Amino acid sequence: MQYTLNPPLIETSLNADPLAQFDAWLGDARAAGMIEPTAFTLATVGADGRPSARVVLFKGFHDAGLTFYTCYEGRKGQELAVHPFAAATFWWDRLERQVRFEGSVEKVSRDLSRDYFESRPRGSQIGAATSLQSRVVATRDELDERLAANVQRLEGQPVPLPDNWGGYLIRPQSVEFWQGRRNRLHDRLRYRREGDGWTVERLEP
Ligand SMILES: Cc1cc2nc3c(=O)[nH]c(=O)nc-3n(C[C@H](O)[C@H](O)[C@H](O)COP(=O)(O)O)c2cc1C
Secondary structure: OOOOOOOOOOHHHOOOOHHHHHHHHHHHHHHOOOOOOOEEEEEEEOOOOOEEEEEEEOOOEEOOEEEEEEEOOOHHHHHHHHOOEEEEEEEEHHHOEEEEEEEEEEEOOHHHHHHHHHHOOHHHHHHHHHOOOOOOOOOHHHHHHHHHHHHHHOOOOOOOOOOOEEEEEEEEEEEEEEEOOHHHOOEEEEEEEEOOEEEEEEOOO
């Protein structure tokens, strides 16, 4: 397929701040009617040096980085505890655009995690408190029974933020914006952290 939807991506039209540039493209993706414009593929590295990747949702900017929320004891949490670095890739097919982040990862504060947790629907809160993410479970019934027990136990009370659940912050060290173009000669502009600022380079497609 030929990628022809958008005008060329040129150096002079980029925002000086890659997160502001990303925010503008995310706004375009929302306006384009994508079902999950905030979904991105998060790649981490295990203790054995092997990568693993899964889709999670971007939940906002914080302290010059990107946040997402998950179980700290699942596979990605264990991998990030050993190698606190990740790659995050967004693909917006309706715009023929990709954005790639690479950077260090740290946990956000408990207060920020609590604020986000409390903003979630009660069902999601109880689900997070019920799931031992990434572990093997013998049957679906076992999970449903644990959920039902938690619904009963927590009736009429707020659901406390689980100790093993919260947010991570990706602090980007590089951010690449990719715009599909004709004949596979796509535009790729990459911001690279240099001191307190950013250097922008064009990459061959
Ligand atoms: C569209 C979509 C959004 C998802 N969002 C999240 C999320 O925000 N947080 C999360 O922990 N898992 C999310 N998941 C589930 C993850 O892909 C994954 O199954 C889970 O986090 C366990 O990954 P792990 O075993 O590598 O830790 C999402 C899955 C999809 C398909």
